[in-house]
Amino acid sequence: DIQMTQSPSSLPASLGDRVTITCRASQDIGNYLRWFQQKPGKSPRLMIYGATNLAAGVPSRFSGSRSGSDYSLTINSLESEDMAIYYCLQHNEYPFTFGSGTKLEIK
Amino acid sequence: QVTLKESGPGILQPSQTLSLTCTFSGFSLSTYGMGVGWIRQPSGKGLEWLANIWWDDDKYYNPSLKNRLTISKDTSNNQAFLKITNVDTADTATYYCARITMGIGYFDYWGQGVMVTVSS
Numbered sequence: 001d002i003q004m005t006q007s008p009s010s011l012p013a014s015l016g017d018r019v020t021i022t023c024r025a026s027q028d029i030g031n032y033l034r035w036f037q038q039k040p041g042k043s044p045r046l047m048i049y050g051a052t053n054l055a056a057g058v059p060s061r062f063s064g065s066r067s068g069s070d071y072s073l074t075i076n077s078l079e080s081e082d083m084a085i086y087y088c089l090q091h092n093e094y095p096f097t098f099g100s101g102t103k104l105e106i107k
Numbered sequence: 108q109v110t111l112k113e114s115g116p117g118i119l120q121p122s123q124t125l126s127l128t129c130t131f132s133g134f135s136l137s138t139y140g141m142g143v144g145w146i147r148q149p150s151g152k153g154l155e156w157l158a159n160i161w162w163d164d165d166k167y168y169n170p171s172l173k174n175r176l177t178i179s180k181d182t183s184n185n186q187a188f189l190k191i192t193n194v195d196t197a198d199t200a201t202y203y204c205a206r207i208t209m210g211i212g213y214f215d216y217w218g219q220g221v222m223v224t225v226s227s
Contacts, residue, residue: 043217
């Protein structure tokens, strides 16, 4: 199975900060990487697909990037509504695997 | 408008079979390239992919559940199903179904989730 190592597990940040969350894939997954946002009591919401593409309706302060086997989600100018848990997902091969999640919280 | 909604028994006992239903609208599982996946999440923990079913009835399972899973669909009624046999307390979780569009949209729309508790 492909392991997705996500870091950090917790990220205290202030409103207006720029933050970055990273997932490292244990094998090549190409750009078959998605990022999801999950707020308490809610279903996950697709934020980024194809490693770098913004999903419909997602604010432009969110962006995705790739460097080798490292995939990153960056949020510019953090807003209160961004406080949530973020997960990456690889869907390059079965079984699909999620990262362990990053809890973004107000410092 | 795409919507999905999960339904299930709520609570069941160890060793029983869990049967889940995903009722959806806004797309069809008879359309080329469409699929539905199941994902679960124990309370306070992360997401685990369980299974996918495709328009052509192709099916994929998470081998970590050791052949306990069966995914199926009813195209006429816009439903997908997941069965998990021989459940135990580790299967207590919120179960989600989500839409898949081949090549474009893996899990782009999700249901609200259904909580399932396994307890004696």
